[in-house]
Amino acid sequence: MAYLARHGDYLRGIFEISPGLALGPPARLFLGSLKSMRSTPLKVVCYVPTFNAGDTTRGIEVTRALEARAEEAGRELDILFVCPPIKVAHFEALILKAGYRIAHTAVPLSQADIDNFMNADRTGEEFIPEYDRAKLYIEKYMENLKEHKPDLLINGCIPPAGVAARILGIPTVTYFPFPADKTWVERYFLKDIPDQLENALTLKLPIFLRAKLTRLLSKLATKQRFFSQPTLARAGRELGWNEPMPGIFTMLKADVELVTDLAIFYEGQELGARTRITGPLFSKGADAVIDPKILEMFHAKNANKVLVTMGSSGEKKHLLEAIAAVSQAGYHAVVVVQPTICSIAEVRARLQIPPHVYLTDAFIPAHLVNPLADAVIIHGGQGTVQNAMYSGTPFVGVGMQAEQQTNLDNFSLQGAGIRIARKFWRRDAIAKALTRVLAEPSFKSNAARMAQSFAGIDGYKEAGNAIWELVEARNL
Missing domain, CATH: 3.40.50.2000 (Glycogen Phosphorylase B;)
Structure with a gap:
């Protein structure tokens, strides 16, 4: 049966290109089985x-x-x-x-x-x-x-x-x-050292000691x-x-x-x-459509444009701090409010949302929206990070757990963004990091360089x- 599965097309061809060949009942049964093998999904x-x-x-x-x-x-x-x-x-x-x-x-x-x-x-x-x-x-x-x-x-x-x-x-x-x-x-x-273990002492460690401690923690x-x-x-x-x-x-x-x-x-x-x-592997569907309100928000002139998206594994407090940061800083921002994390109604009840911030709970075509932004605020989900880097858009990010921290570190260590530890993820820290990412040209150039890593793949x-x-x- 293994031979038939591999060579069924060849054997069928022998029979089908020989119209003068007289087939007896066994041969016809054999040919029928080959045809059924070909059509079996x-x-x-x-x-x-x-x-x-x-x-x-x-x-x-x-x-x-x-x-x-x-x-x-x-x-x-x-x-x-x-x-x-x-x-x-x-x-x-x-x-x-x-x-x-x-x-x-x-x-x-x-x-x-x-x-x-x-x-x-x-x-x-x-x-x-x-x-x-x-x-x-x-x-x-x-x-x-x-x-x-x-x-x-x-x-x-x-x-x-x-x-x-x-x-x-x-x-x-x-x-x-x-x-x-x-x-x-x-x-x-x-x-790097996991966020939950980061403290005042570890922050002062020299790079070589942080690296040694990180290897030990990875094994443990x-x-x-x-x-x-x-x-x-x-x-x-x-x-x-x-x-x-x-x-x-x-x-x-x-x-x-x-x-x-x-x-x-x-x-x-x-x-x-x-x-x-x-x-x-992330969707880049040609038929994807961008919400007109997103286009309107991101076509503003003389304003920094920021996308905020925390996926489904982000946490409410981290999303709210990010929204507060862009609201206070005056950036034109589009915020994806994932319903599994928080509702738009709750966001509005807890924060004052200015006109330059647009909240949406719809699933957005990230590969099309990321290039419209000057920077993104993200969690460390692999698809979210890859979409930002594929677009050459620098980030400010926070990992919800070790894998997400590593996803962000892979690119932040290349100078394409800033990762903030979970315990330090507060609106003032986010705003400060975002100001750096937007003001220092190296972040944009490094993100553009990392975008080339996707070429030909x-x-x-x-x-x-x-x-x-x-x-x-x-x-x-």
Whole structure:
């Protein structure tokens, strides 16, 4: 069957270009089987956490990359996105707009569940601390996979789904902002001291001592419950997950592990054997439309223009401080108020919003809006940072957790922006940093230089090829 899967087109051609060839019943049956093999779609299930904008949009773009590669190969795809049923505002609309079908898992998420998932990497705690619920999650993902019977699973950062796929032996592709490899994390993950450990003493350390301390902390980070996930690991073992070194790295272990980042940040580093650095994947749809009010705000003459966007993983207090900073400074600002963080009504109730600040809770085409701004105020989500740098727009940023801090540090260390530690993220500090970024030409020139890092990189092609190598190797 493996030979037929690889050479079906060639064998069909022999029969189809020989019209005079008399075919007996066995040959006709054989030819019919070849035709059915050619027309069988590749069944793909995509698990995405639709309470997280970054993971949802990356999942969509990875799937688009697979679609483009499948089209080249002449293979039809049967794609289904599977999402948790949640009652709060989320990002399913983006999946539907992209033209994909959606189904739901059988375990609804409460706001407390979502908070655990979104905050675990910052607090160092587990995704699911209750054993019965952890076991239920894995069981329901196993039931879902048995129901849909995918040939291939694309999994965002959903550890219970990863465990279920490993138990059932389903070929899996994952996508991350950094390599999900323990050795890599221990050696290279952190670029600077984590914000939560920053204090008056560490701020005075010379650069070489900060670097040594950062390397030590990077190694110690993997000892946290966030990385060991003991409750989920115990539940997985109970259900048949035979993993000698259970933890988040093995929960998310896949046949292909895509890293949607620039390769320049990983030169000379040892990566996991299954890791593929694809380059950025973020939507740059030609049909995207900019809100006319944004255009109006950013077409103002003789005024600095600032975009404020904190993604879905930002926090209310950090967003409000950023809005207060641009309001007081008099900049023409567009602020994306993500409903999962805060409502526009609450912003207006807590702050005096001047006419030169426009609030929107709509999903904006960041690749088109960023170039209109002179600077951006951002959190450290990978897609948000990449959109700013792709546009050559300098930033003032804050990381919600260590990964986001590293995303910002990759570019701030190149002089393309300023990262402010979480505990120092206050309106006066933001305004001061923003004044520097806007006044000193080096920030703009360095951001423009970093924008050149994206030139010639086709993340879609790299991701599509990596996945298709798996499809061919496993005869899917």
